Amino acid sequence: MSKKSNIKCTSKDLEKISRFLSYILRHKPEAIGITLDSNGWVGVDVLIRQAKKHGMQISQDLITEVVRTNDKKRFTLSEDNLKIRAAQGHSTKQVNIAYNEKTPPEYLYHGTATHFLDSIFQQGLIAGERHYVHISIDEKTAVAVGKRHGKPIVLRIKALAMFQQGFKFYLADNGVWLTNNVPSQFLEVI
Structure with missing residues (x-):
């Protein structure tokens, strides 16, 4: 956990939160009544509030820990930590991230x-x-x-x-x- 956090949770808890965030931020934001902007961002406070209304207790510290420890780096927090998005993997029509074109390696x-x-x-x-x-x-x-x-x-x-x-x-x-x-x-x- 981050040094600021006093919340104790297991890797199983973090995995559950990660799966929840993947589902909401990549595929079904409407399942908890949120709307993502076209770049996939949603306010962390909105996410926490709506998750709670739908039976998922998460906090800023837990979200930060999931972002920090996720082995696939599936999520990104904004520089000010006020917004979160899935890095990629979206199927929701709400999102159309404007990625910058890059020259790939040979293979x-x-x-x-x-x-x-x-x-x-x-x-x-x-x-x-x-x-x-x-x-x-x-x-x-x-x-x-x-x-x-x-x-x-x-x-x-x-x-x-x-x-x-x-x-x-x-x-x-x-x-x-x-x-x-x-x-x-x-x-x-x-």
Whole structure:
């Protein structure tokens, strides 16, 4: 916990809060009656108040601790700590973060499960319900992502070649690369 906090909570409690924040800030803010601005921000005080009305007791200290300790760095606090947002992964139509375009490295990686390969090589990587395809800078992270969906497999993306052909890439606050789609000709199994 942060040095200022006297609140005791377990890693299981922090995980529960993190899952709640992911659900609310990425997918269903209306579930607790909040509205995110177009860049995904909501006032921490509003989030705390509305969460309490819906049975979730959180505080500024707990939110700060979840942001600080989340291994995937899913959340960002504003510089003044008055607002919070999910770094990426949105499916809600309330959010349309204006990420800055970046030049990607030569290769990026996407973890998936083997049972998705046929579909991926037919249609490429698509965002589905999310706003962007999420891509990793390293193979290790991609393997971890792939394990969540079944037997993992890693796809190497010829990101720089895509960029040179006009595809746009963005880098989220938490280091996850984003793009609208990845055509199959830029993919290879490694």
